[in-house]
Amino acid sequence: MNFISPQNTDLLLSEAESQNLYLKLIEQINKDFNLANESIDFPVSTLPDELKIQLHEKMYRLIQYKFAEYLNLLYIIDVPEDQIKKLDGSDISQLAEQVAFLILKREWMKVWFRNRY
Template structure:
């Protein structure tokens, strides 16, 4: 049964527990590259490093490359409804929330692919 984690830490912990963390990293790398926003999280990237680096990357995209940021959200297929619910008054807080939404969507892709491919 698929239950969506409530926090980014729960999500990363669940990915590790289910031995799908490497697949999650791979999916994030793949979708960022599809969006022409080269990013390369090596397999050695820890969950806390991923969380921090993803937050920083989203922050920079929102601040300096907004069109690319929107393209990334489209490619990853982050819910437009969820994005609209966020409070954009604090850019750092916003980018942290967007990073979580992005990871949630990537986690769904990885989990469902794993669940239904075997």
């Protein structure tokens, strides 16, 4: 089974749930955010919709108020720079949503590969 990158946040989260890896995804997100000194602590009881909304809000605040920390977080999570550069930054809310998806995609890739290999 090859890794196929989901096309949006909802598909990614439902894929994680269907493979029983959703809790691992939350753990990975918490771990990487803490490595970047950006405290975020999603309880394992966090529902996918809540995760999506809270991650979007966190990214919005980082972009708006703590840009250096935002860049450090992207580096630690290892979000591909070329994908970030392709995003349109004219609407910060929309940008935060797109960045949250890229973060989820990268974290999902880590969890999926660790589970598979």
